[in-house]
Amino acid sequence: MTVFVFYSIHDVMKAEQVINASGIAIDIIPVPKQISSDCGMAISLKIEDKERLEDLLAACDIAIKGVYRRISSKEWITDYKKS
Amino acid sequence: MVAGNYIYMDNAATSCPKPKEVIDAVCHHLSTLSANPGRSAHSLSLEASRALFNARQTVADFFGAVNSRNIIFTLNVTEALNLAIYGILSRGDHVVTTSMEHNSVMRPLRHLESEGVIDLSVIPSHTDGSVDMDGVAKSVRPGKTRILAVNHASNVTGTIADIKALSDIKGKALLLVDAAQTAGCLPINLQGMGVDLLAFTGHKALLGPQGTGGLVISKGAEQIMPIKRGGTGSNSEFEQQPDFLPDRLESGTANGCGIAGLARGIEIIKALGIENIRSHEKKLTEIMLEGLKKIRRVRVYGPLDPDRQVAVVSINIEGMSPSDVGYALDRSFNICVRTGLHCAPSAHRTIGSFPQGTVRLSMGLYNTEDDVEKTIDALTWIAEHG
Numbered sequence: 001m002t003v004f005v006f007y008s009i010h011d012v013m014k015a016e017q018v019i020n021a022s023g024i025a026i027d028i029i030p031v032p033k034q035i036s037s038d039c040g041m042a043i044s045l046k047i048e049d050k051e052r053l054e055d056l057l058a059a060c061d062i063a064i065k066g067v068y069r070r071i072s073s074k075e076w077i078t079d080y081k082k083s
Numbered sequence: 084m085v086a087g088n089y090i091y092m093d094n095a096a097t098s099c100p101k102p103k104e105v106i107d108a109v110c111h112h113l114s115t116l117s118a119n120p121g122r123s124a125h126s127l128s129l130e131a132s133r134a135l136f137n138a139r140q141t142v143a144d145f146f147g148a149v150n151s152r153n154i155i156f157t158l159n160v161t162e163a164l165n166l167a168i169y170g171i172l173s174r175g176d177h178v179v180t181t182s183m184e185h186n187s188v189m190r191p192l193r194h195l196e197s198e199g200v201i202d203l204s205v206i207p208s209h210t211d212g213s214v215d216m217d218g219v220a221k222s223v224r225p226g227k228t229r230i231l232a233v234n235h236a237s238n239v240t241g242t243i244a245d246i247k248a249l250s251d252i253k254g255k256a257l258l259l260v261d262a263a264q265t266a267g268c269l270p271i272n273l274q275g276m277g278v279d280l281l282a283f284t285g286h287k288a289l290l291g292p293q294g295t296g297g298l299v300i301s302k303g304a305e306q307i308m309p310i311k312r313g314g315t316g317s318n319s320e321f322e323q324q325p326d327f328l329p330d331r332l333e334s335g336t337a338n339g340c341g342i343a344g345l346a347r348g349i350e351i352i353k354a355l356g357i358e359n360i361r362s363h364e365k366k367l368t369e370i371m372l373e374g375l376k377k378i379r380r381v382r383v384y385g386p387l388d389p390d391r392q393v394a395v396v397s398i399n400i401e402g403m404s405p406s407d408v409g410y411a412l413d414r415s416f417n418i419c420v421r422t423g424l425h426c427a428p429s430a431h432r433t434i435g436s437f438p439q440g441t442v443r444l445s446m447g448l449y450n451t452e453d454d455v456e457k458t459i460d461a462l463t464w465i466a467e468h469g
Contacts (some may be wrong), residue, residue, distance in 0.1 A: 007327050008317050009121035010152050015134035030124040040317050041124040041132075 002050045004043045004057075005031060005081075012041045018060045024049050034076045035068050037058040050079075090418045090454045094447030095238050095264060095395045095425075097286050097293060102345075105290055108347035112340040115275040119336055121316035131339055139329070145349050146281060147272035150330045156337055160263040162188040163282035163298040163458050166332060168192060168230070170307040171280075176201050176229035177386050179222045179256070180216075181235045183208045184407065186426045192232065198405035201229075208433050212242030220252040228256040235265040239430040239441065240385030241368075242394030245270070247254040250277025251382045257304050263287060263391055267348070268448075269365055270357050279295055279304045285320045286378070288360075288447065290352065291345030295337050300328070360448055364394035369445045369456050371396050374459030380466045384434045384441060392449075397441035400462070403469050405442045408462075411469060412442075420444055 006012050019026050023043060033043045040073065045053060047069065057064055066081030091099045107303040111136060118127035120135045143151035157163040168191040178192055178201050196203040204362060213234065219429060223231065231253045236243045250258050257279040268290025273281055277310040285295025311326045312332030326329055352360065368389040375383050380401040386392050400408050407420035423440040424431050444458060
């Protein structure tokens with residue numbers, strides 16, 4: 001599973017809207033605490049859809065705060081993150 | 084339209100009645116979407132977040148905003164104006180405004196002036212309520228004037244300002260427009276009109292409930308600072324306010340059900356077509372102005388021209404106080420109007436009706452020609468017998 005984290009709930013909602021139109025299957029989940037203590041939301045999807053989603057978000061001018069990958073039930077690795 | 088048994092002529096204060104669709108949208112939100120938006124990722128919170136997001140999109144589309152994140156929901160237009168004024172201005176700034184402004188602009192500016200924060204130029208408008216364009220142009224100081232604050236239409240005389248022309252003479256100042264009397268009854272496009280900050284209310288011509296409104300922020304005004312700080316559901320690990328929009332400027336739980344009603348109101352206006360609403364209100368204004376001309380002892384203020392005003396008409400009956408006229412209209416004819424100074428003392432000084440004020444007849448989407456004719460008949464009777 002890959003998780004995308006955004007700067008604001010507004011961006012998550014906007015991302016959901018454009019993703020729904022694209023056909024990529026996603027879920028909106030609470031940000032896993034291993035990633036952030038933030039009480040906000042993140043978008044999870046299959047690893048194989050990661051690049052497609054990155055392209056889509058770039059095209060819609062929605063900034064990504066970070067992308068993470070789950071490698072076991074408790075372990076996550078950071079693909080990249082921005083401040 | 085008759086609200087109950089009343090003829091409602093006070094739409095400049097609040098539109099009444101509200102469309103059934105707006106009432107249904109508020110009730111639907113309260114009954115099914117009352118979880119907290121943006122605070123959790125559980126299904127009901129998500130639904131509430133989507134509703135808020137969709138409303139933001141609806142408002143952004145309606146006003147031609149660059150991005151829906153630049154829509155900041157507020158309690159009313161007063162809060163939006165306060166946010167713009169206190170969020171932009173800092174020590175040493177110069178502000179230009181007009182003498183026709185409502186106290187929602189005048190009081191925050193007078194406060195900052197009295198505290199020695201800003202230098203304020205209030206340009207006297209013409210007696211019909213129109214902006215003295217030359218006066219404004221001469222008062223704008225290059226590099227010094229931070230805000231030019233004007234109403235899109237006066238709440239006293241209905242006089243419409245040429246916002247595009249004001250944008251052309253504002254120089255590097257930010258153009259702050261108080262759209263309390265125009266959002267929902269005149270077309271507004273932020274980019275087309277050169278507006279930097281647009282403050283609107285939800286409960287007048289946008290047909291929404293009270294407790295709704297907002298500030299639309301253009302790209303050039305995005306540096307605006309918050310006037311309140313608190314929980315946003317984002318960046319919760321930090322004790323500092325987030326710096327991105329809309330969270331920087333919106334703290335605490337939003338008026339979810341109210342905003343759902345506001346969004347529905349805007350959809351109704353879009354479906355009807357704002358040009359059609361404008362021509363309906365213009366027609367009512369024309370009939371009102373024509374009828375008033377025929378009543379002896381009545382003085383009408385403002386441009387006396389439906390093309391140059393929204394459906395707001397201020398009058399006085401010679402020898403009678405506005406409150407007596409309003410009282411007679413209400414108790415003898417079931418006609419609701421507002422009398423007095425309409426929170427705009429400076430505007431009344433400008434048009435020559437201070438301190439007694441005027442009787443304000445303000446029509447809306449749901450008024451009919453029959454309402455206007457009945458009001459004219461009632462005023463004729465009062466002028467003859469009062």
